[in-house]
Every structure is written in structure tokens, then in C-alpha cells.
Amino acid sequence: MGFSKEGKARRVLRLIKTLFFLITMLISLLLFSPPVLLSIADSLLPFALLSASLSPSSLSLHSLSSHLTHYHFRQSLIDIPLISLIRSAIILCVYSFCDGPSLSRGPYLGVATVCSVPSLVFVSIKASLFGFDDSGVDRGRYGRAMEVGLFLCSMVLGMGHVVVAYRTSCRERRKLLVYRIDIEAVSACKNGFTRYQKNSPRKQSEVRK
Template sequence: MGFSMEEKSIRVLRVIKTLFFLIAMLISFLFFSVPVLLVIADTLLPFSLLSASLSPSSLSFKTLSSHFNNYDFRYSLIDIPLISIIRSAVIICVYSLCDGPRLSRGPYLGITTICSVLSLIYVSLKAPYVFSVSSIDRGEYAKAMEIALFVCSWLLAIGHIIVAYRTSCRERRKLLVYKIDIEAVSTFKNGFPGYKKIPKQERIK
């Protein structure tokens, strides 16, 4: 038996409502998981770009040990992903240990800002040395990957500050709403200002 046009429209409407609900839930999940997702990106992207800049070689344990043994601030790039990992580890630890009040105006925003600004200063000081050497000794592809690595590190550091600030503002709004609700309930229980309860005997008279 086929469905009537009305039943089909009802089914389509239900499907649309279900999809809308799932999309809203996904957006809400991504919105509240932005600090975690940014930490994951800050951990993976710099290493991926570093591996691409080493083409045709790949980033392995042997090449990592070689980079550490031959480290030089002027041209080595291994410290850029390490800074991202350390920065992300500190930020995610502080974020996981903080509750609502601490996320609103506590250590999360301050520590995130300090870590991001320090990493920005370090990467900015390192960039002129690396680009002056790479412009002579490296090809165009490796140079492009190095530029992408530095830009990615800068953008992720700024992204941490923006996300921490927005998270702080969101938690402050939540605490404000919660405080208003508590004060409203307390006022309702204690009676409104200027309201005097009349004894039951006087009301009977």
C-alpha cells in the first residue's frame, strides 16, 4: 500500500526536524569543544608541515634524533612543533582543571595568554634567521612549507587567545544568569521588599 500525500509530507517533516536537531547538536558540541579541537590541531598541524618541509625525507625517529643532535636556533625547525605541543599541553591541563568560575576570570585565560604570547615572541625572533638561511640553501617547496609552518604557529597561538577569551565571556554570562536565578528564588522565598505577611487571625477578622 502506498502512502498518501499527507503521510509522505508528515514523514518528510519528521526527517527534516530530525536532521535539524542532529545538526544543532553537532554545532553545539563543536562550539563547546573548540578548546580541545584547537589543542589537537595545534599538536598535529605543525608536525605535518614540518614533515612536508623535509620532503623527500619523512619525519621519523631517526630524523628527529638527527634534528635534536644538530639543533641550531638559526635554521632548525624541530623546536616549532615542540613549542606547539608544550603550549597545548599546558593549556589543556589548565582547561581540564578549571571549573566555571575559574574559566570565567581565573587562570585559564591568563595562562593561555602568557603561553601564546611567549610562543609568538619566540617564533617571531626565530623567523628572520630561518628565512635568511632557507632562501639560500633550500628550494621553493621547502621554503613554502617553512612559511606555512611559521604562519600556522602564529595563527594557532592567536587562536588560543581568542578561544580562551570567548570561553571566559561565555562562562561569565552563565554565572551571571545563574546568580540572577538564585537571587530571584531567594527573593521569592523571603517575600518581596515592602511586603508584610498578615497573621491568619487578623485576616479572619
């Protein structure tokens, strides 16, 4: 009884830590750069949820090769965080190499869409075929909840990449539009001032005559 209570307490503590991590990452996304922090969240949160659904030693570097060797589409979960990691790394690299005009014209939005849509399709098919069973010590209700949370997290973050890329593209397009209007206004003022300087001596001579 003491061992089961201690195990439940550890699971509850692990769940609280995971929820706290999710909340802090969401707050950070609202306060700082959304594309960068969304990529960071997409890289870390699926691994955190997978670690919470399994035993603490199941995601060590020593056992990672074992997970990949014994991979099964309907039973393994290691592919979901790996897909999220690859997806976020590609999108972050493209975003870091894009400047304002590139962000507004679509390379970042296009790459985010190309990387997110196939991953969403893959995770959706896997979720429909995955076996959410109760076998094993760590695969009870808590384990199933974390597994469902892992699927939902990957899908939400995948859609988040597209939404954030679209909003970033629109924001950069508005910035370029405002910048273009400012440049045109400055050019018009300069042209008017130059025209005034050219015409003012002639007008002064006419006044003197």
C-alpha cells in the same frame, strides 16, 4: 622526467592532504569545543606542515634525536612544533582542571596568555633570522612555502589560544551572572511566598472579626 613528474605529483598530493586537514580542523573548531580542538590542532598541524616541507622519513622517531642533536636556531624547524606541542599540552591541562568559576576568573586565560606570548615572540624572532634558502632536493619553492606556512600556523594558533581563552572567560562570566540573577529571583520569590504564608492567617482572622 618521469621521476620528476612523479615527485611533483606526490608533493601536490601532500599539499592537498595538508590543506584538507587544515580545513577539516577549522570546521571542527567552529562546531565543537574550541579550547580542546584548538589544542589538538596546535599539537598536530605544525608537525604536519613540517613533515610536508621535509622528506617523509625526516620526522620518524629514529631521526628525531638527530634533529635535536644537530639543532641550529637559524636553520632547524623542529623547535616550532615542539613549542606548539608543549604550549597546547599546558593550556589543555589547565582548561581541563578548571570549572566554570575558575574559567571566568582568569586562570585559564592567564595561563594561555603566559604560554602563548613568549612562544609568539620566539617564533617571530626565529622567522626574522631563519634562512629560507633553495638548497637540497626538498627545499625548493614548495619547501619554502611549507616553511612559511609553518611559521604562520604556529603564530596564528598561538594568538588563537589567547582569543579562545578570552571568549571562554567572557562566556563563563555571563553564565555565572545569569545563574546569579536566577538564584536571586528564586530567593525573592521564596521570601515573598513565605511572607505571604505568615501574614495570611492574620489577615483571615481580621476578616472574620
